[in-house]
Amino acid sequence: MVEYAPYPDATQPAVNSERYFRTSQLAPSQPFVEAPVTLSEITGPLFPREGVSPDEADLTGGGKALGQLMILAGQVRDEDARPLPGVLVEAWQANASGKYRHPVDGRDAPLDPNFVGGGRAVTDSEGRYRFLTIKPGAYPVPNSGNWWRPPHIHLSIYGYAFMSRMITQMYFPGDPLNEIDSIFMSVPDAGARSRLVAVPDTSVGLHEHALGYGFDIVLRGRDQTPMEDGGPAA
Amino acid sequence: MSLTPTASQTLGPFFNYALPFNADLTGGGKAEGRRIFLRGRVADVNEAPVRDALVEIWQANAAGGYAHPLDKDDARPRDPHFSGFGRVLTDAGGGFSFTTVIPGPVPFEGNRWQAPHVSVAVFGAGLLRRLRTRAYFPGEELNADDPVLAAVPNGRRALLVAEAEDGGYRFDIRLRGDNETPFFGD
Ligand SMILES: [Fe+3]
Numbered sequence: 001m002v003e004y005a006p007y008p009d010a011t012q013p014a015v016n017s018e019r020y021f022r023t024s025q026l027a028p029s030q031p032f033v034e035a036p037v038t039l040s041e042i043t044g045p046l047f048p049r050e051g052v053s054p055d056e057a058d059l060t061g062g063g064k065a066l067g068q069l070m071i072l073a074g075q076v077r078d079e080d081a082r083p084l085p086g087v088l089v090e091a092w093q094a095n096a097s098g099k100y101r102h103p104v105d106g107r108d109a110p111l112d113p114n115f116v117g118g119g120r121a122v123t124d125s126e127g128r129y130r131f132l133t134i135k136p137g138a139y140p141v142p143n144s145g146n147w148w149r150p151p152h153i154h155l156s157i158y159g160y161a162f163m164s165r166m167i168t169q170m171y172f173p174g175d176p177l178n179e180i181d182s183i184f185m186s187v188p189d190a191g192a193r194s195r196l197v198a199v200p201d202t203s204v205g206l207h208e209h210a211l212g213y214g215f216d217i218v219l220r221g222r223d224q225t226p227m228e229d230g231g232p233a234a
Numbered sequence: 235m236s237l238t239p240t241a242s243q244t245l246g247p248f249f250n251y252a253l254p255f256n257a258d259l260t261g262g263g264k265a266e267g268r269r270i271f272l273r274g275r276v277a278d279v280n281e282a283p284v285r286d287a288l289v290e291i292w293q294a295n296a297a298g299g300y301a302h303p304l305d306k307d308d309a310r311p312r313d314p315h316f317s318g319f320g321r322v323l324t325d326a327g328g329g330f331s332f333t334t335v336i337p338g339p340v341p342f343e344g345n346r347w348q349a350p351h352v353s354v355a356v357f358g359a360g361l362l363r364r365l366r367t368r369a370y371f372p373g374e375e376l377n378a379d380d381p382v383l384a385a386v387p388n389g390r391r392a393l394l395v396a397e398a399e400d401g402g403y404r405f406d407i408r409l410r411g412d413n414e415t416p417f418f419g420d
Pocket residue numbers: 094149152154246248
């Protein structure tokens with residue numbers, strides 16, 4: 001049987017946080033309703049690997065984007081440490097100047113025509129994903145005083161269940177902005193925060209070309225659906 | 235070995251160029267069942283629209299079957315034209331709209347049934363976590379006996395029942411304040 005226990009509270013951000021100014025308008029004031037987990041929650045959308053082209057894991061236009069080229073690679077597993085093949089990982093980020101390819105990002109910083117800014121990958125039979133990208137720049141948060149987001153990469157992940165669906169951000173080791181970032185610091189548990197920080201990993205880099213960073217992801221769930229090689233069993 | 239799930243982080247405002255969206259779950263009208271729209275508005279504590287929120291839905295097909303290996307009951311067959319999954323972005327008015335079908339009832343434990351429902355999740359800038367809820371349909375007999383709806387405090391249950399409109403249903407999501415949408419623990 002598949003099991004989805006509630007998230008351990010301190011390892012996830014609080015729903016309401018004084019550190020993050022908009023939650024007072026947006027976050028629910030009522031406690032969450034505790035309801036049974038049913039077939040509707042232990043199932044969820046699946047994404048066959050054939051649906052995503054390997055080219056979509058390159059955000060750099062074949063290495064032409066400005067900035068420090070990097071490989072972001074990691075393994076997606078469940079709480080029982082089982083690798084999860086066939087998981088869709090989507091990534092998006094600012095360019096090397098800290099500018100997003102997005103109309104709402106009105107800051108006066110250059111766009112890079114060679115930087116796509118977003119990509120997708122589906123995990124292989126060992127649950128591994130890999131992106132070629134550049135290290136993003138820090139950027140100021142509008143109307144926030146003088147808060148700058150540390151360099152980070154946004155990641156969206158679909159497991160095999162509506163319960164395991166997750167969106168997170170990956171941070172870079174040693175950046176002094178991490179410790180003063182309201183979003184990073186919204187996770188109370190220091191160990192859980194440290195797992196949002198990628199680890200330099202030369203074994204996944206490209207020799208004399210792109211620095212490697214490892215970032216493993218753990219999705220909620222135990223005793224997952226049996227999977228055929230490379231993806232969910234039909 | 236036991237691992238702790240990765241911490242979630244806010245969606246942020248700057249994502250919509252990077253993600254594909256899918257507002258039509260019916261394969262352009264080929265799916266079995268009664269085709270409807272399911273639309274609504276995401277609003278904050280001041281009833282102001284929340285734009286650029288990500289709204290995702292997951293539901294059974296018209297026969298009550300999920301397109302997933304954990305659901306294999308021949309009485310509720312798969313529909314090859316119905317994926318069950320949709321994802322859209324709210325517009326400047328906080329609005330979202332899906333084209334879908336009314337799902338069939340879905341089994342619960344012990345020969346009980348769940349009323350037709352759509353699982354809904356909201357992500358957004360300013361939300362540190364995903365918010366998970368459900369949309370039910372008015373006039374369904376099974377609503378009275380639905381095990382998940384029954385977990386919602388009595389006075390708030392009606393907030394999870396969509397309103398019939400011409401051609402479909404409206405399900406407004408009020409994140410906070412008066413008539414706040416009930417959300418389920420994650
Ligand atoms: Fe960002």
